[in-house]
Every structure is written in C-alpha cells, then in structure tokens.
Amino acid sequence: MAVLSESPWYQQILLEGEERGEQRGRREERLSSIEMGLELKFGTEGLKLMPEISQIADLERLKAIREGIKRVNTLEELRQII
Numbered sequence: 001m002a003v004l005s006e007s008p009w010y011q012q013i014l015l016e017g018e019e020r021g022e023q024r025g026r027r028e029e030r031l032s033s034i035e036m037g038l039e040l041k042f043g044t045e046g047l048k049l050m051p052e053i054s055q056i057a058d059l060e061r062l063k064a065i066r067e068g069i070k071r072v073n074t075l076e077e078l079r080q081i082i
Contacts, residue, residue, distance in 0.1 A: 023059070030062040037069040045075060053082065 005011075034053055038046030056062055068081040 026059055027057065027062065030059065030066055034062065034066050034069065037066065041069055042075055046078075049075070049078070049082065 031050075031054060035047065035050055038049060053062070053065060056065075065078070065081055068078055072078045072081070
C-alpha cells in the first residue's frame with residue numbers, strides 16, 4: 001500500500017479528487033447563498049428560479065447570479081443575468 005500511495009499516478013488521482021470535491025463544495029455554497037438571496041429579496045417567487053439555477057455548473061456564472069441578486073430590482077432583470 002505504501003508503494004501505491006507514493007506512485008505519481010496515485011498522487012495525481014488523489015489531487016484530482018480533492019480538486020473536484022473543493023469545486024463541488026464551492027458550487028453548493030454558491031447555490032445556497034443564491035437561494036437565500038432569492039428568498040430574502042423576492043420571496044417564494046424568487047425560489048421558483050432555483051431549479052434552473054441548480055443546473056448551472058460554472059462557478060463564475062453562479063457568482064454573477066449571486067452578485068446580480070444584490071443589484072437587480074425585479075426577477076425579470078435577474079432572468080437576463082441567468
């Protein structure tokens with residue numbers, strides 16, 4: 001087992017797994033903050049956008065949506081960002 005854990009392939013697989021886990025965690029964190037922002041600003045109507053937003057994997061796009069919630073005044077304006 002020690003030999004395996006020292007192999008470059010094993011180390012690469014381990015690193016890729018850690019990176020995926022971190023990315024998944026950041027995605028879930030952004031989705032959670034988006035959901036909270038939608039509910040606080042637009043109530044249950046805002047939450048109706050979550051199924052569509054939850055399908056987005058791009059972290060930068062999710063960040064733009066999260067930041068957009070702060071700036072927009074209507075759900076229609078937010079839909080343009082989405």
